[in-house]
Amino acid sequence: MNGAGRQGLRSGAAGVHHQRQYSDNFLDGSSNGNRWLQSAGLQHLQSSTNQLPPLQDYNLYGGGGAQGGRMYRNAQRSFNGGTEYYVEPSTPPGGYRASMQKKNGDDLSGDFSPGLLDLHSFDTELLPPEMPASNAYDGNSLYQPGRGRSFDDSEPYMLSKQTGRARAPENILKSFPAEKEKSNSVAKIKVVVRKRPMNKKELAKNEEDIIETYSNSLTVHETKLKVDLTQYVEKHEFVFDAVLNEEVTNDEVYRETVEPIVPIIFERTKATCFAYGQTGSGKTYTMKPLPLKASRDILRLMHHTYRNQGFQLFVSFFEIYGGKLFDLLNDRKKLCMREDGKQQVCIVGLQEYRVSDVENIKELIEKGNSTRSTGTTGANEESSRSHAILQLAIKRSVDGNESKPPRLVGKLSFIDLAGSERGADTTDNDKQTRIEGAEINKSLLALKECIRALDNDQGHIPFRGSKLTEVLRDSFVGNSRTVMISCISPSTGSCEHTLNTLRYADRVKSLSKGNNTKKDAVSSNFNLKESSTVPLSSITGSAYEDRTTDGWPDENEGDDFSPPEEYYEQVKPSLKKNVKMESYATTDDKLKKPSGLMKWKDLPKVEPQTTHAEDDLNALLQEEEDLVNAHRTQVEETMNIVREEMNLLVEADQPGNQLDDYITRLNAILSQKAAGILQLQTRLAHFQKRLKEHNVLVSSTTGY
Ligand SMILES: Nc1ncnc2c1ncn2[C@@H]1O[C@H](COP(=O)(O)OP(=O)(O)OP(=O)(O)O)[C@@H](O)[C@H]1O
Structure with missing residues (x-):
């Protein structure tokens, strides 16, 4: 990973070379900064400071061709014609109405005039909470198409065209027992981690599963080298x-x-759900x-709980x-974002479709996915540089x-x-790549800041941090x-990126009020002894073979993605026999760590021979890391204050x-600035x- 290695620590007396990888700088786009702490009575310390984020990169913007995109690139067009449907693009003010029909798999590219989605004038302004019942109307009647299928309240809805099976409304409504109560209990910010299974390539390379999961916590087991190379x-x-x-299905997600x-x-x-990794x-x-x-689910609610209310x-x-x-x-029409006098965001030209049944939506999503994938050169390298946003x-x-x-x-x-990890590409020699990396960095940083502001009900939300947050601006204000x-x-092999x-995620979570996030144990605890004595045998791995050429089972085959039984029989019979659950407290059975192979058993079980000197050095390293992290936070905060x-x-x-x-x-801002500087100075003095x-002598010169 670019920009990863940051420092080493040399213990002169012992004559050993002790290294630790820092891996916390992907957000900063920092380059391969090196810092060498050299332990005292042993040698002096030389420091270089190029590990700071290249701040100017945050100002890089734009650039980029029109070939981004890979979201849902594996999407298959499972819709096989024969189904008629009706999709209504949004109606801009004084605008047009266009309708589109699809028959027998005809292409969807209808004659749509570009719409002006003015989020301010008619879109972001929310309706008052209550609407008089007498004014409610059935939204479906408004757009009832002449042909094609639209939702009819009178028929049993959710009639699957493929299966012909209808679901009884009572059953459906069971999924929403008490919406109102539910809404109050929905956290403002929820951070969920999903671990994927090992893939074929990883298995072929004999890589190990280093993530142990419990119901709401996980442990990453990072293999490192001790000073004596054990x-x-x-x-x-x-x-x-x-x-x-890895056993959790998409349904459960x-x-x-x-x-x-x-x-x-x-x-x-307004709710936002995003995946990151x-x-x-x-x-x-x-x-x-x-x-x-x-x-x-939205359609279910619209046609039952909120039936005839004009949604x-x-x-x-x-x-x-x-x-x-x-x-x-x-x-892939190019869109532009404008801000009106009231600082409301408008996405000019964005096409919005009114939909009234699940098939419509499926078609549109698949259309978007295929547009996205055909817009790329097919190389994942390129595609993973774009953010895709689907809004309902x-x-x-x-x-x-x-x-x-x-x-x-x-x-x-x-x-x-x-x-x-793309955000770390700011050191790339290619200008375009650097610009994209900087933009991704900016997006991730800005997203975190917006979430922080959101959860603290801060008046000022730093939307302008990136294009992504500007676009999502209206999702960060009000009730979100x-x-x-x-x-x-x-x-x-992914350990560093995973961390x-x-x-x-931990930072996002810790921004949240009333969070229960425990800090990364290592960042707050440098007890090498403890981390060295992990019972390696307790680490279980779980993997199963994939079934497609790209190393994975077809994700469109359905949501259930569980290891096939034959995997245990043919590929890893040992897994079945060696099943051994460690006694981890797991509250939810379905989320329990799956049975798996005992891993790392070949790894030498070294008893850590840490000396006082080593402990001290590790403590210093930890403090150094803490200082740099505090500095980083302070720089982020300073940027917000400057804005x-x-x-x-x-x-x-x-x-x-x-x-x-x-x-x-101004007084408040200056005090905030002064407090931040003072805090950092105190920490620096302590260090x-x-x-x-x-x-340990700190030398400002370059020589040793
Ligand atoms: N939980 C899972 N179960 C089974 N297969 C999975 C799971 N997660 C990911 N995969 C498979 O792993 C591969 C990579 O996943 P995916 O394309 O979703 O990654 P990504 O994070 O979106 O990558 P990129 O940023 O490059 O687009 C795919 O083949 C996908 O089907």
Whole structure:
């Protein structure tokens, strides 16, 4: 990984070379900075400071061709013609109405005039909470197509065209027992981790599964080298709202993440669900089924709980690539984002479709996916540099008036983020790659900041941090919910990226009020002894063979993705016999760690021979890391403060600006700045003192 290795520590007296990998800088795009601490009485220390984030990169913007995109690239067009459906694009103010029919698999590219989706004028403004019942109308009648199939309330809904099976409304309603109560209990921010199974390549390379999962926590077992070159395992523990292991199906993922927020988007809530993680960790696999499942539930609610209340469902799908927007439901038409006088975001030209049955939605999602994939060169390298955003908007006509455009009630946005490790590519020699890496960095950083602001009910939300957060602006104001799914790969080779992903998730979680996140055990505990004495035999691996050419079972084959029985019989018979559950407290049976192979048994079980000197050095290293982390946080905060100051200056220039208000806010900003600097200075002084205590001399010169 670029920008990973950061420092080493040399113990002169012992004559040994002690190295630790820092892997926390993917967000900063820091390059291969090196720092060498040389232990005291032993040698002096030389430090270089190039590990700081290249701040100027945050200003890089734009660039990028139009070939991004890979979301759901494995999507198959399972819809086989023969089904007629009707899709209505959104009706912009004073605009047009277009309809589209599909028969026998005809292409979807209808004659759509580009719509102007003005999020401010009629979209972001939410309806008042209550609408008089007398004004309610049946939204379906408004767009009842002449031909094609639309939802008819009188018929048993959810009649599957493929199977012809109808589901009884009572059963369906069971899934939403008490929407209102549910909504109150939905956390503002939910951080869920999903671990994917080992794939064929990893198995072929004899890689090990280093992630142990419990119901809401996990442990990463990182294999490291001790000073005497013996291996040991360092444990990193994390706690999240939920941890979903490799046996968890997409259905269960949906139930854990999105299902609880579906009912509350009828209650004027905007919710965002995004997947995050390194390339190949399962973001697309995880995100792909969610919008369809959510739409299905939304339609159920619309046609039962909220029957005849005039709700309508709209779909749009676009991607951000290199800071530019492309409409995935309109031949990758380039879109532009504008801000009006009231600082409301408009995505000019974004096509939005009104949908009334699940098949419509499925078609649109598949169309978007295929547009996305055909827009790429087919190389994953390129595709994982774009963010894909699918939005489901619930609208309602004002006073049942058909001539007026419907107003937004709530919105559910699904975001398949670019591979997180891409953000580290800012050192790449290729300018374009660097720009993209910087944009991804910016997006991830800005997303975290927005979530932080959101959860703290902060007045100022740093949307402008990136294109992604600007686009999602209206999802971060008012009543909103965020679900983050961190996708991780299980294998040894991905350890560093996995830790990065988990640390990012951990930060997001720790921003949340009332979080219960335990810190990464290693970052707060440098007890080498403890991490060395992990009972290696307790680590179980689980893997099973994939069935397709790209190393995975076909993700479209259904949600159930469990290891085939024959895998145990033919591929790893030992797995079945060696099943051994360690006595981990697991509250939820279905999330229990699957039985698996005892791993790392070949690894020498070295008793750590840590000396006092080594402990001291490790302690110093840890403190050094803490200092750098604190510095990083302080830089992030300074950037926010500077943005706030700039806003304040802009406001100060406005006629009629209140001097009192300006003075108060400036005072607050300056105090905040001073407090941040003071805090860092104190920490630095403490670290210097510790270095002195251990006779570590810090030299500012380059020589040893
Ligand atoms: N939980 C899972 N169970 C089975 N297969 C999975 C799982 N997660 C991911 N896969 C498979 O792993 C491969 C990579 O997953 P996916 O394309 O979703 O990764 P990604 O994180 O979206 O990568 P990129 O950022 O490059 O797009 C795919 O073949 C997918 O089917």
